[in-house]
Amino acid sequence: MTGHIPLPRRETLVRALRYLTRNYTMLGGVIVLTIIILAAIFAPFLTSYDPLALDAYARLKTPSGTHWFGTDHLGRDLYTRTIFGARVSLEVGVFGALFSVAFGVLFGLVAGYFRMMDMVVMRLMDALMALPALLLAIALMAMLGSSLQNVIIALAVVYTPRTARVVRASTISLKESTFVEAARGIGAKAPRILLYHIFPNTIAPLLVQATYIFARSVLTEAVLSFLGAGSPPFIPSWGNIMAEGRSYIHSAIWITLFPGTLLTLTVLGVNLIGDGLRDMLDPKLRGRL
Amino acid sequence: MTRYVIQRLLATVPVLVLIAMITFGILHLAPGDPVAVLLGDEATAEEVAQMRTKMGLDRPIYVQFGLWFFQVLQGDLGKSVFSGQPVIEAILERLEPTLALAVFSAILAVLIAIPLGVLAAWRANTWVDRLAMVLSVLGFSIPSFWLGINLIFAFGVQFRLLPVMGYASLSEGLGPFVKHLILPTLTLGLIHAALIARMTRASMLEILREDYIRTARAKGLKERPVLIRHALRNAAISIITIVGLSFAGLVAGVVVTETVFAIPGVGRLVVDAVLHRDYPIIQGAILLVGSLYVFINLAVDLLYTYFDPRVKY
Numbered sequence: 001m002t003g004h005i006p007l008p009r010r011e012t013l014v015r016a017l018r019y020l021t022r023n024y025t026m027l028g029g030v031i032v033l034t035i036i037i038l039a040a041i042f043a044p045f046l047t048s049y050d051p052l053a054l055d056a057y058a059r060l061k062t063p064s065g066t067h068w069f070g071t072d073h074l075g076r077d078l079y080t081r082t083i084f085g086a087r088v089s090l091e092v093g094v095f096g097a098l099f100s101v102a103f104g105v106l107f108g109l110v111a112g113y114f115r116m117m118d119m120v121v122m123r124l125m126d127a128l129m130a131l132p133a134l135l136l137a138i139a140l141m142a143m144l145g146s147s148l149q150n151v152i153i154a155l156a157v158v159y160t161p162r163t164a165r166v167v168r169a170s171t172i173s174l175k176e177s178t179f180v181e182a183a184r185g186i187g188a189k190a191p192r193i194l195l196y197h198i199f200p201n202t203i204a205p206l207l208v209q210a211t212y213i214f215a216r217s218v219l220t221e222a223v224l225s226f227l228g229a230g231s232p233p234f235i236p237s238w239g240n241i242m243a244e245g246r247s248y249i250h251s252a253i254w255i256t257l258f259p260g261t262l263l264t265l266t267v268l269g270v271n272l273i274g275d276g277l278r279d280m281l282d283p284k285l286r287g288r289l
Numbered sequence: 290m291t292r293y294v295i296q297r298l299l300a301t302v303p304v305l306v307l308i309a310m311i312t313f314g315i316l317h318l319a320p321g322d323p324v325a326v327l328l329g330d331e332a333t334a335e336e337v338a339q340m341r342t343k344m345g346l347d348r349p350i351y352v353q354f355g356l357w358f359f360q361v362l363q364g365d366l367g368k369s370v371f372s373g374q375p376v377i378e379a380i381l382e383r384l385e386p387t388l389a390l391a392v393f394s395a396i397l398a399v400l401i402a403i404p405l406g407v408l409a410a411w412r413a414n415t416w417v418d419r420l421a422m423v424l425s426v427l428g429f430s431i432p433s434f435w436l437g438i439n440l441i442f443a444f445g446v447q448f449r450l451l452p453v454m455g456y457a458s459l460s461e462g463l464g465p466f467v468k469h470l471i472l473p474t475l476t477l478g479l480i481h482a483a484l485i486a487r488m489t490r491a492s493m494l495e496i497l498r499e500d501y502i503r504t505a506r507a508k509g510l511k512e513r514p515v516l517i518r519h520a521l522r523n524a525a526i527s528i529i530t531i532v533g534l535s536f537a538g539l540v541a542g543v544v545v546t547e548t549v550f551a552i553p554g555v556g557r558l559v560v561d562a563v564l565h566r567d568y569p570i571i572q573g574a575i576l577l578v579g580s581l582y583v584f585i586n587l588a589v590d591l592l593y594t595y596f597d598p599r600v601k602y
Contacts, residue, residue, distance in 0.1 A: 025423070025426075123303060123304070123307060124307065126304055126307070127304055127307030127308050127310075127311060128311065130304055130307075130308055130579055130582050130583050130586075131308065131311070131575060131578070131579045131582065132537065132538060132540065132541030132578060132579075132582060133541070134541045134542070134544060134545070135541045135544065135559070135574075135575055135578055135579075136575075138544065138559065138560070138563055138571075139312075139315050139563075139571055139575050140315070141563070142315075142562075142563040142566060142568070142571055143315050143318060215430070219430075219432055222432055222434075223432060223433075223434060223545055226432075226434050226545070226548075227544070227545065227548055227560050227563070228560070228563075228564055229560070229563050229564070242434070242435065242438070246438065246549075249438060249441055249442055249446060249453075250446050253442050253446075256435065256438050256439075257439075260432065260435035260438070260439070263432055263435065264427075264430055264431050264432065264435065267430040267431075267432075268426060268427060268430035271426050271429070271430050272426060275426070
């Protein structure tokens with residue numbers, strides 16, 4: 001017996017699709033993000049250049065038929081670097097969100113269910129949240145050193161407290177509900193109650209939170225790389241491309257223009273999906289936030 | 290009220306101690322031996338051991354933390370590894386541009402966001418509302434450094450209207466001071482306006498549904514006083530909260546904006562320290578900004594009770 005009554009899967013899907021076709025902004029987000037994801041997956045087939053190949057004869061070329069987005073100061077094709085950069089950004093976004101959600105769920109469930117743990121876990125989370133996200137990420141990157149893996153670790157540390165708070169809040173209210181009491185009554189132990197009865201009911205707010213964290217992660221990675229504290233400079237991430245292009249604002253604005261536009265569109269797409277999901281899953285908030 | 294303020298002040302102590310612990314941990318968990326970094330590759334094992342004793346690194350970690358924390362409480366945040374300048378001095382020296390930028394951006398954000406949010410709520414579900422909200426989602430999807438670069442390109446490079454880099458202190462005259470701050474303020478202010486506009490709209494929408502708004506309209510009041518005197522005043526409480534919290538966020542956002550516009554503020558100091566692995570500076574800056582964050586939160590909470598007497602303390 002689980003606490004919630006799941007809708008038959010197909011019907012849920014049909015309802016979600018029907019909702020999607022009516023919510024134009026969310027649909028826009030889905031379309032934009034799908035195109036970017038496809039470009040990232042099929043990047044090697046979408047270009048004949050190598051994202052790392054230097055070409056001394058093609059330095060700082062303006063966008064043209066041969067180089068759609070132009071070239072950078074080392075003659076590298078920017079269109080190629082930008083679509084390969086999508087891979088880095090999406091990877092960081094997905095793993096950043098995944099780890100933040102996984103640890104957030106763990107800490108949130110434990111803190112919400114066991115009063116003894118609540119003080120310890122949540123005070124630590126409060127202290128982590130008392131530090132501005134970007135500053136904490138910068139400090140962690142200074143400590144860990146620059147690598148893609150460390151960016152993901154830093155993002156997980158920064159965003160775990162935010163998911164933990166959401167899960168804890170739901171857990172505390174669910175703990176008192178009758179279906180949890182019933183489960184306890186028939187002798188279910190805490191791990192079972194947490195996993196099968198409480199966790200499934202926290203998924204809706206968690207999903208919304210996860211999309212926002214995904215968006216923040218993509219943005220934070222770019223900012224960190226731009227500041228020189230993110231992915232190592234040889235990786236063609238959007239932040240790195242723009243950090244290099246910064247010195248050429250006067251002569252080659254296209255170096256920052258295209259990756260920046262793609263980055264903004266990605267984050268915008270994910271935020272629109274997040275808003276749509278929130279409205280879909282919590283009709284009380286529809287059109288209000 | 291006094292009792293409540295004291296209670297709240299005391300409650301910040303554990304959070305501040307935890308922030309200090311995290312800050313301390315960052316230095317001590319960092320890979321690489323700080324002594325080896327300081328002395329270089331040619332130091333003998335003996336010299337390293339001597340330096341470790343001198344720096345107190347041979348003691349248990351909790352003793353080290355205790356000693357460090359005691360120093361911090363006395364206002365001693367250590368010295369920069371590179372310049373040898375006391376950390377607190379380095380930070381205070383660079384506080385003026387950071388504060389100027391943060392305050393101007395906050396003012397700009399409020400000036401844009403509140404009218405926009407009120408308008409969107411008043412004309413809810415019309416094209417005005419939708420446009421305002423699309424602009425606001427766009428606002429917090431744009432990376433601030435990219436917006437900064439584009440503003441530099443447009444106003445500095447194409448039209449040559451404004452200086453694109455650096456900072457002029459107020460002592461150099463009002464003109465240069467303002468000119469240098471316009472683009473960075475726009476960058477930071479526009480992005481923060483997005484969040485505030487959204488929250489303003491949300492709280493206005495809630496208030497506009499209240500009975501007393503219907504009453505005000507029913508007794509024949511014009512829309513303007515209804516919106517401003519009856520609705521906005523009551524929405525002010527939650528708007529103040531979000532403005533306060535967003536100001537704390539602004540202080541962190543300054544790091545990026547200062548880098549883009551080459552402004553010699555605290556943010557720039559932190560970024561340089563990260564690139565040079567100057568841990569005492571990073572520690573000091575995080576400790577200060579973290580504490581500032583906690584106190585801004587506290588101030589917002591206290592203002593909340595002041596503005597809304599229904600909130601019990």
